[in-house]
Amino acid sequence: MDPNQQQQQLHVVFLPFLAQGHMIPITDMARLFARHGVKSTIITTPLNAPLFSGKIDRDAQLGLQIRTHVVEFPAAEAGLPEGCENLSRANESFEMVVTFYKSMELLRRPVEELLQQWRPDCLVADFPFHWASESARKLDIPRLYFNATGSFAMCLCECLNRHQPHKRVESDSEPFLLPGLPHEIRVTRGRIPGEFRPEVNDDDPSVKELRDLMLESEVTSYGVVVNSFYELEPGYPEHYKHEMGRKAWFIGPLSLSNKDDMKHKAERGDSAAAIDRHESCLRWLDSKEPNSVIYICFGSIPIPFNADQLREIAAALETLLSRQISFIWVVKKEEWLPEGFEERITEGGKGLVIRGWAPQVLILDHGAIGGFVTHCGWNSTLEGVCAGVPMVTWPLQAEQFLNEKLVTDVLKIGVGVGAEEWSIQERKIIVGREEIQSAITRVMVGEEAEEMRSRARKLKEIAVMANEEGGSSYFDMELLVQELTDLRDKRNNDGCSKS
Ligand code: UDP
Numbered sequence: 392m393d394p395n396q397q398q399q400q401l402h403v404v405f406l407p408f409l410a411q412g413h414m415i416p417i418t419d420m421a422r423l424f425a426r427h428g429v430k431s432t433i434i435t436t437p438l439n440a441p442l443f444s445g446k447i448d449r450d451a452q453l454g455l456q457i458r459t460h461v462v463e464f465p466a467a468e469a470g471l472p473e474g475c476e477n478l479s480r481a482n483e484s485f486e487m488v489v490t491f492y493k494s495m496e497l498l499r500r501p502v503e504e505l506l507q508q509w510r511p512d513c514l515v516a517d518f519p520f521h522w523a524s525e526s527a528r529k530l531d532i533p534r535l536y537f538n539a540t541g542s543f544a545m546c547l548c549e550c551l552n553r554h555q556p557h558k559r560v561e562s563d564s565e566p567f568l569l570p571g572l573p574h575e576i577r578v579t580r581g582r583i584p585g586e587f588r589p590e591v592n593d594d595d596p597s598v599k600e601l602r603d604l605m606l607e608s609e610v611t612s613y614g615v616v617v618n619s620f621y622e623l624e625p626g627y628p629e630h631y632k633h634e635m636g637r638k639a640w641f642i643g644p645l646s647l648s649n650k651d652d653m654k655h656k657a658e659r660g661d662s663a664a665a666i667d668r669h670e671s672c673l674r675w676l677d678s679k680e681p682n683s684v685i686y687i688c689f690g691s692i693p694i695p696f697n698a699d700q701l702r703e704i705a706a707a708l709e710t711l712l713s714r715q716i717s718f719i720w721v722v723k724k725e726e727w728l729p730e731g732f733e734e735r736i737t738e739g740g741k742g743l744v745i746r747g748w749a750p751q752v753l754i755l756d757h758g759a760i761g762g763f764v765t766h767c768g769w770n771s772t773l774e775g776v777c778a779g780v781p782m783v784t785w786p787l788q789a790e791q792f793l794n795e796k797l798v799t800d801v802l803k804i805g806v807g808v809g810a811e812e813w814s815i816q817e818r819k820i821i822v823g824r825e826e827i828q829s830a831i832t833r834v835m836v837g838e839e840a841e842e843m844r845s846r847a848r849k850l851k852e853i854a855v856m857a858n859e860e861g862g863s864s865y866f867d868m869e870l871l872v873q874e875l876t877d878l879r880d881k882r883n884n885d886g887c888s889k890s
Pocket of ligand 1 (some may be wrong): 411412413415607645659660688689690691692711747748750751752768769770772774838
């Protein structure tokens, strides 16, 4: 690139929260920006960089202007165990999770120094970096806010915040209407996100303070980039922009936007962990009939399921084998499973248990996968949509119960397993084997399953089109790059006329 072009090129800096559910979409976003001619720099810490640097290096070798910049993360200074640089390592207790969120403050000084040195044209920072809007504004850099969920959940949260309907019900299980939204959405107090729950906020005022700072930084940022597409959340992008008054660009689904090959997909989220595994996994899937395998995965953060719950899941899956429904079940490395279960199901290749990190997108895309049991993390929800598979929704915490509503009530591409308990601690309410079997059967076989599958496939086609030239996400991406270019030019002109 000649020096003139280099000067013309926009430079965007990306600051993802230290959790796979955030680093995965932001890495994809940085790569997408680079494909639109932008110079992209991702800031992360030493133990997180290897999780995605393989992809970045390959893109750079292809000639894209993209790189990772590593800054130290002094975990011990924040009161975290040495080497605790990722939310998945901090999930041992609620207090540790809060400490981890608060520790993002430690990145403020090094990031501000880098911004001062680089003077980029934009900073895309995740929601826990509430200080980023101010850091960017001091240098006249627009900060874009990202929070790894869709506009449906963001609109519902704003509605809860504005109207406080959850404060007017008698019990946690009494349904109430969320007013003023594009659909009639009813929820219960027992299933709304933690920030609206007294039991999560009241003991420690600093938790509320942190939450308020993060919410405020959405409003004070220049705008919001959303990993979604207009057609997925009918009416909500418009509601988010016009009713809530946010400047926003819908540029997803980011899992599709770089048209990744098998190697990229296999490495998604953990370059090292999944790489050896994906071939055996695909071979196993190749041996199965189309739509005959259910994929079960509860995201990247270890879930405190107790032995009783794991026993119920295992029993349901074993019963379903006799009905020609096979499975891939992703469990954490150290998770307990009933005695003899793994041996029994591995024998004859009946089912597959993956311990640790699974190549999720690659698995979901395989024709043998007929359904997905998901915790409704936003990335997983989108990946299910992009694979065109119906889902069994099993939300656990965060905004996952809201995402469930989109899947089951609005898009009608999934059924709930009947999860009722919002908790980040070990759960008390067990979902029984009959409920699990029945929900999986509903999405895998029969007329209802076919109807959901056909709706899911249509959405998949729309998701692909959204990312093609002329598609809604492509269009928003172009608008965003143009706006950032105009802002940069205006800044430069203002600078010239002042000097
Ligand atoms: N993921 C994966 N393999 C795993 C577990 C998770 O590839 O074994 C990926 C998954 O594809 C998704 C992300 O990790 O992109 C999880 O994000 P999500 O928002 O679904 O849930 P979270 O982990 O943030 O709760």
